[in-house]
Amino acid sequence: IVLFLSSGIQMLSVHPDTKPKGCAGCSRKIKDRFLLKALDKYWHEDCLKCACCDCRLGEVGSTLYTKANLILCRRDYLRLFGVTGNCAACSKLIPAFEMVMRAKDNVYHLDCFACQLCSQRFCVGDKFFLKNNMILCQTDYEEGLLKDGYAPQVR
Numbered sequence: 001i002v003l004f005l006s007s008g009i010q011m012l013s014v015h016p017d018t019k020p021k022g023c024a025g026c027s028r029k030i031k032d033r034f035l036l037k038a039l040d041k042y043w044h045e046d047c048l049k050c051a052c053c054d055c056r057l058g059e060v061g062s063t064l065y066t067k068a069n070l071i072l073c074r075r076d077y078l079r080l081f082g083v084t085g086n087c088a089a090c091s092k093l094i095p096a097f098e099m100v101m102r103a104k105d106n107v108y109h110l111d112c113f114a115c116q117l118c119s120q121r122f123c124v125g126d127k128f129f130l131k132n133n134m135i136l137c138q139t140d141y142e143e144g145l146l147k148d149g150y151a152p153q154v155r
């Protein structure tokens with residue numbers, strides 16, 4: 001079960017005696033009193049920004065998302081990559097901004113991600129199974145296994 005991954009941003013104060021670090025955004029030396037550390041690189045406060053809307057990602061509470069060499073804010077990340085198509089359970093469109101659950105190539109509304117036989121919900125770490133594109137809990141999966149002996153399809 002994979003939710004959107006994000007990486008944290010750290011703000012560090014620069015000791016005046018240390019050699020200035022190069023900024024990963026503009027490649028100039030960082031001579032400010034504070035710098036940002038993200039993705040194992042150093043940035044000017046103004047240089048770590050969203051590739052789409054230019055908002056500064058060093059603000060308190062910001063989260064950084066990366067995809068295909070783009071650095072994005074949460075909003076743009078979800079706008080660009082959050083529209084994931086139709087829910088494999090209810091076939092309704094999953095709107096942008098909504099968190100989704102993924103299993104193999106399928107995406108699901110959080111609310112729809114449950115065993116399609118007994119409606120049991122899954123928590124992170126729980127085992128779930130896919131059979132004929134249906135999500136099943138372990139119990140129902142194993143019951144089906146006994147019934148018609150299809151090949152196991154552990155994720």
Ligand SMILES: [Zn+2]
Pocket residue numbers: 023024025026027028043044046047
């Ligand atoms: Zn810079």
Ligand SMILES: [Zn+2]
Pocket residue numbers: 050051052053054055072073074075076
């Ligand atoms: Zn943005």
Ligand SMILES: [Zn+2]
Pocket residue numbers: 087088089090091092108109112
């Ligand atoms: Zn759904």
Ligand SMILES: [Zn+2]
Pocket residue numbers: 115116117118119120136137138139140
């Ligand atoms: Zn079940």
